[in-house]
Amino acid sequence: MNKPFDIVNFGEEPTPPLLVYKYLSPERVTDVLENQTVRFMRLLDTNDSFEVRATFRRFAGPRFVKLMEDFVTEKTTEAHVDKALARKLDEIGLSSMPPIMAKVLFKEKFGKDLSAYMKDEMKARLPALSAALNALQTPEDFLNELGSSLLCFSLSETYTSAPMWAHYAVNHTGFVLEFDTAHPWFRNISDKQKSLLRQVKYVDGQLDEALDDPHAAFGSKTADWAYEKEWRVYCKF
Structure with missing residues (x-):
C-alpha cells in the first residue's frame, strides 16, 4: 500500500468507533483470511455513481x-x-x-x-x-482528478445492515470481518495518537464553497447511502 493520505486535515475529526467491520463475499476467504490482504478501491470506481461529484460551487468564497x-x-x-x-x-x-x-x-x-x-x-x-x-480549475475537474488519484479502504461501524449483507456479502452468503481501530495499522505514521480513519459524510446538494464544510466537500456521499455508516482509510494511487 502507498503512503496513507489524509484527505481532509482541517478541523476536528470525529472519533472512530472501537470496532469497524468489512462485509466480504465468500470468495474473499483466501486472500483476506489466509493471505491477510485487503483491497483498496479507486474513488471513481466505488458503488456510488455520485461518489465524485460537484459537492461545492467554488474553492474560495x-x-x-x-x-x-x-x-x-x-x-x-x-x-x-x-x-x-x-x-x-x-x-x-x-x-x-x-x-x-x-x-x-x-x-x-x-x-x-x-x-x-x-x-x-x-x-x-x-x-x-x-x-x-x-478560475484556476473547476470543482468538477479537481474532484475528478482527486477521485482518480486516491484509493480508499471502506469499512462500516455496523455489522447488522441487511442491505450491506445483501450487497457486499452476496445475499448473506459471505462474511463480516471485525477490525480493532486501535491497531497500529489505523494510526498516523507521524502521530500515533491520530487515526487514519475518516468518517464519510452523507449530504445532498452543493456547498457554496469548500470551506463551508471541508469534510463534506472532499469526503461525502449522497444521503441515500447513509445506512452504510462508512469509515475509510485513504491512500494515494
Whole structure:
C-alpha cells in the first residue's frame, strides 16, 4: 500500500468507533483470511455513481477570504514585522540597523506605518487571489482528478445492515470481518495518537464553497447511502 493520505486535515475529526467491520463475499476467504490482504478501491470506481461529484460551487468564497484576513492580521503584528525586517536587513548587509529605525525611515519617506501598510496591501489583494483560485480549475475537474488519484479502504461501524449483507456479502452468503481501530495499522505514521480513519459524510446538494464544510466537500456521499455508516482509510494511487 502507498503512503496513507489524509484527505481532509482541517478541523476536528470525529472519533472512530472501537470496532469497524468489512462485509466480504465468500470468495474473499483466501486472500483476506489466509493471505491477510485487503483491497483498496479507486474513488471513481466505488458503488456510488455520485461518489465524485460537484459537492461545492467554488474553492474560495467569504469563508476563505475571512481565513486569509485572519492570517494576514496574525502575520502583520509588530513582532512578526520586526522579525521579517531583521531578516531582510541582515540579507542586505544592514544587520546593525534596528528594525524600529527601519520603520521610522519608512514612515518618514511614505507617511505610513509599515505594519498597517503591509496589512492593508495584503488584504487588498485577497479578492484577486480568490478570483484566481476559482478560475484556476473547476470543482468538477479537481474532484475528478482527486477521485482518480486516491484509493480508499471502506469499512462500516455496523455489522447488522441487511442491505450491506445483501450487497457486499452476496445475499448473506459471505462474511463480516471485525477490525480493532486501535491497531497500529489505523494510526498516523507521524502521530500515533491520530487515526487514519475518516468518517464519510452523507449530504445532498452543493456547498457554496469548500470551506463551508471541508469534510463534506472532499469526503461525502449522497444521503441515500447513509445506512452504510462508512469509515475509510485513504491512500494515494
